[in-house]
Amino acid sequence: DAGVIQSPRHEVTEMGQEVTLRCKPISGHNSLFWYRQTMMRGLELLIYFNNNVPIDDSGMPEDRFSAKMPNASFSTLKIQPSEPRDSAVYFCASSPGTGLIYEQYFGPGTRLTVT
Amino acid sequence: QKEVEQNSGPLSVPEGAIASLNCTYSDRGSQSFFWYRQYSGKSPELIMFIYSNGDKEDGRFTAQLNKASQYVSLLIRDSQPSDSATYLCAVIEDSNYQLIWGAGTKLIIKP
Numbered sequence: 094d095a096g097v098i099q100s101p102r103h104e105v106t107e108m109g110q111e112v113t114l115r116c117k118p119i120s121g122h123n124s125l126f127w128y129r130q131t132m133m134r135g136l137e138l139l140i141y142f143n144n145n146v147p148i149d150d151s152g153m154p155e156d157r158f159s160a161k162m163p164n165a166s167f168s169t170l171k172i173q174p175s176e177p178r179d180s181a182v183y184f185c186a187s188s189p190g191t192g193l194i195y196e197q198y199f200g201p202g203t204r205l206t207v208t
Numbered sequence: 209q210k211e212v213e214q215n216s217g218p219l220s221v222p223e224g225a226i227a228s229l230n231c232t233y234s235d236r237g238s239q240s241f242f243w244y245r246q247y248s249g250k251s252p253e254l255i256m257f258i259y260s261n262g263d264k265e266d267g268r269f270t271a272q273l274n275k276a277s278q279y280v281s282l283l284i285r286d287s288q289p290s291d292s293a294t295y296l297c298a299v300i301e302d303s304n305y306q307l308i309w310g311a312g313t314k315l316i317i318k319p
Contacts (some may be wrong), residue, residue: 135294135310135311136252136309136312137309137310138306138307138309139238143319149306151306184251184252191308192305193240193300193305193307194240194300196242196254196257197252197254198251199251199252200251201250202249202251
């Protein structure tokens, strides 16, 4: 079975450019999570969706970040404009339940470098 | 600000010994607790979850929860070099139903 799929795996961009990260959750899973991980701040939950609806976006750092889930099999995280401090590994995870108490399956991550 | 705290390590344990990883949390009402393992350059994967006070065993892994003292531990018996990784503790706060992650403990198993 395919796990969570993320693309691209690596992204290098210049400050001010728009960056779009993509995620395909595991089929049949009801919840999708976007995380950011850095050495300084560890793993941070940015936003999560239940049944394609955003439930909690309190972790989104600022208005430059936006996330969408147009259907059950696809989500995007967009950063516009990007800044060097956005450099991190971004993980997408999905879960079979509609809450936080269920096991989360993580994708391989997208390593973003903003120069 | 609710917190989940872990010793960053590294924790060095000889092969075959018991590795003990600890996590403390500040929200007394927290109900759900998770241990994830993350190899360097890889994504986190769930090792165990625990909801009730006491011990929960799964193979070489045992999770221990003490709600009165607000800590959760992960014991790894007969530790192997392949257990070398960073172990992340995650807690669901009862007050606002948020998932809070610890910074992780780096574990090194020495052959």
